[in-house]
Amino acid sequence: MTTVDRFAPAAPFGRDHDPYKLGRRGDAGRGGGPAATGHGEGGPASKRVIVGYGFWIFLLSDIVMFACFFAAHAVLQTATAGGPSGRELFDPTRVAIETACLLTSSFTCGLSAVATRVRSLAWTQLALLVTALLGAAFLYFEIVEFVGLVGRGAGPERSAFLSSFFAVVGLHGLHVTAGLLWLWTMMAQVLVKGFRPNILRRLLCFNLFWHALDIIWVALFTIVYLIGEGR
Amino acid sequence: MSDRDDAVQRLDTHDVGPGPQVAEEPVRDAILSCVIGFVLAVLLTVGSFYTLNTKAIWDPAIPVALAVLAVGQIGIHLVFFLHITTAPDNTNNVLALAFGVLIVALILGGSFWIMAHLDANMMPMDQLMRMQR
Numbered sequence: 001m002t003t004v005d006r007f008a009p010a011a012p013f014g015r016d017h018d019p020y021k022l023g024r025r026g027d028a029g030r031g032g033g034p035a036a037t038g039h040g041e042g043g044p045a046s047k048r049v050i051v052g053y054g055f056w057i058f059l060l061s062d063i064v065m066f067a068c069f070f071a072a073h074a075v076l077q078t079a080t081a082g083g084p085s086g087r088e089l090f091d092p093t094r095v096a097i098e099t100a101c102l103l104t105s106s107f108t109c110g111l112s113a114v115a116t117r118v119r120s121l122a123w124t125q126l127a128l129l130v131t132a133l134l135g136a137a138f139l140y141f142e143i144v145e146f147v148g149l150v151g152r153g154a155g156p157e158r159s160a161f162l163s164s165f166f167a168v169v170g171l172h173g174l175h176v177t178a179g180l181l182w183l184w185t186m187m188a189q190v191l192v193k194g195f196r197p198n199i200l201r202r203l204l205c206f207n208l209f210w211h212a213l214d215i216i217w218v219a220l221f222t223i224v225y226l227i228g229e230g231r
Numbered sequence: 232m233s234d235r236d237d238a239v240q241r242l243d244t245h246d247v248g249p250g251p252q253v254a255e256e257p258v259r260d261a262i263l264s265c266v267i268g269f270v271l272a273v274l275l276t277v278g279s280f281y282t283l284n285t286k287a288i289w290d291p292a293i294p295v296a297l298a299v300l301a302v303g304q305i306g307i308h309l310v311f312f313l314h315i316t317t318a319p320d321n322t323n324n325v326l327a328l329a330f331g332v333l334i335v336a337l338i339l340g341g342s343f344w345i346m347a348h349l350d351a352n353m354m355p356m357d358q359l360m361r362m363q364r
Contacts, residue, residue, distance in 0.1 A: 045246050048248060049246055049247060049248040050248070051248070052247075052248020052249050052250050053248045053249070053323060053324065053327075055249075056248065056249045056324060056327060057327055060327055060328065060330070060331035061331075063331055063335065064331060064334050064335060064338070067334070067335040067338045067339055068338055070339065071338050071339050071341075071342035071343070072342070074339070074342070074343065075342055075343070075346040092280065092283065092284075096280055099276055100276075103269070103272055103273065103276060104269075106269075106272075106308070106312060107265060107266075107268075107269040110251070110265040110268070110269075110311075110312050111262065111265055113250070113251035113261075114251070114258060114261045114262055114265065116251075117251065117258070117261065118258055204248075204250050204251070207250055207251060208249060208250050208313065211308060211312040211313050212313075214308060214312075215305050215308045215309070218276075218301050218304050218305055218308070219301060219305070221279075222279060222297050222298065222300070222301035223301075226279060226280070226282075226283050226297050227294045227297055227298075229283060
């Protein structure tokens with residue numbers, strides 16, 4: 001018996017019987033056989049993998065940019081210059097509603113990906129529509145909050161705390177706005193062009209983008225609103 | 232999807248990109264994964280907002296509890312929505328994520344560290360103003 005035979009996964013542990021992919025660990029470092037893509041003779045990985053990975057890198061760089069804004073805000077959270085603090089300004093109920101909107105839209109976005117996989121045009125469009133409406137609702141609450149703050153004289157010019165608050169929350173709001181524009185565009189493209197490979201890749205990237213926005217919002221409502229409330 | 236893309240994707244078993252997969256996972260499982268992620272995220276969010284107003288936690292510990300809940304929820308999002316797993320075919324995605332986390336930790340930790348020291352060592356503002364006159 002050769003070493004390869006002894007360490008190769010036994011026959012019954014095919015993909016069907018191996019949900020945690022343990023049987024594939026053995027050959028992951030050895031190139032996974034000549035036919036596997038990205039590992040020798042198999043040629044490059046499919047465009048879907050490459051596009052998804054590239055967009056993942058972009059999202060991580062976006063998160064690094066957000067980290068800079070978060071750091072600035074966390075450092076300046078107590079620099080209110082005699083102006084109002086977070087405890088006086090923030091309304092936890094509104095933040096909870098915003099969070100519910102964005103979290104549910106992330107969920108429906110995930111469902112749209114499942115609908116896309118089974119190539120159901122109606123369900124894909126419906127899930128994307130709900131995602132868009134929830135995203136728009138989130139944006140509405142955020143704009144109402146900003147207008148209210150500026151109206152009470154707590155605009156970005158009042159203190160370093162409020163400058164950094166408007167910078168980080170506004171930056172996330174701009175991302176959501178861009179995401180909404182992208183989402184409407186994707187709905188139109190799916191409607192007109194159908195599930196072509198390039199449209200599927202764009203839907204994949206949009207999915208990643210929208211989930212990343214929700215991840216950033218989790219950090220945002222924790223650092224800015226909840227911990228800020230306690231200051 | 233063109234025949235060529237289909238053929239290539241069937242061979243893509245050793246590297247997967249982030250996001251929903253095209254593998255032959257049953258649709259029911261994919262929906263279930265979404266629902267589980269959503270339910271867990273909702274529980275953690277409710278936990279965060281509950282932690283804010285509860286008297287059950289010692290006050291100075293609340294920010295720590297909130298941070299833990301947030302990190303947990305980010306993990307839920309990564310696993311159930313972005314499908315970043317520890318499977319061997321995900322090595323590239325996890326390594327990119329690890330690098331991102333490193334940079335974020337350096338930026339946040341470094342800022343706190345430096346700014347706290349600057350703050351502690353800075354001349355009191357009234358003295359500074361007097362010197363400028």
